[in-house]
Amino acid sequence: MSLDAIQDVIRDVPDFPKPGILFKDITPLLADGQLFREAVRALSDPWRDAGLKAVAGIDARGFIFSAAVAFDLGVGLVPIRKKGKLPWQTIEAAYALEYGSATLELHRDAVQPGDKVLLVDDLLATGGTAAAAAELLFQIGADVVESAFLIELGELSGRARLTRCPVRSLIRF
Numbered sequence: 001m002s003l004d005a006i007q008d009v010i011r012d013v014p015d016f017p018k019p020g021i022l023f024k025d026i027t028p029l030l031a032d033g034q035l036f037r038e039a040v041r042a043l044s045d046p047w048r049d050a051g052l053k054a055v056a057g058i059d060a061r062g063f064i065f066s067a068a069v070a071f072d073l074g075v076g077l078v079p080i081r082k083k084g085k086l087p088w089q090t091i092e093a094a095y096a097l098e099y100g101s102a103t104l105e106l107h108r109d110a111v112q113p114g115d116k117v118l119l120v121d122d123l124l125a126t127g128g129t130a131a132a133a134a135e136l137l138f139q140i141g142a143d144v145v146e147s148a149f150l151i152e153l154g155e156l157s158g159r160a161r162l163t164r165c166p167v168r169s170l171i172r173f
């Protein structure tokens with residue numbers, strides 16, 4: 001496992017998308033097949049043969065990792081999308097971002113009550129996005145076994161907002 005190598009390829013982009021934001025660019029990691037696979041496996045590994053029903057991924061960079069983790073584990077994929085993108089009956093949760101605000105939606109029938117679901121996103125910053133996503137999953141009765149992130153920005157204390165499930169990140173800045 002080369003978490004150090006994964007950390008090393010993540011590129012800092014200052015003042016994107018707004019002044020004052022240090023954006024963590026994951027595209028160099030995605031471009032490296034071996035490191036991308038190692039990152040996906042590190043997210044998946046604790047959950048092999050754990051009886052998961054699905055991995056839930058957060059729009060949009062979260063889809064990249066959640067889809068790969070779901071494939072790796074052989075379980076379903078549940079998209080949690082920005083408002084207006086899901087075609088069926090939805091529930092929604094509004095939240096504030098490190099930059100801006102948004103609303104997430106989830107299909108009402110995405111999983112059944114009691115189903116074990118792993119929530120995945122690329123990055124945990126203030127925690128607003130992941131807390132809203134977890135809340136939607138809890139509302140439809142999912143058993144959220146963990147919120148897993150490639151990157152955690154520790155000084156923003158996002159994990160403090162995820163009180164109802166364990167939180168794990170591969171890399172902390």
Ligand code: AMP
Binds near residue numbers: 022058059122123
């Ligand atoms: P937050 O709700 O503050 O935890 O923000 C997390 C979401 O915003 C994730 O979906 C990230 O993709 C994105 N995000 C927030 N801050 C950054 C950052 N500094 N670099 C890259 N993505 C970020």
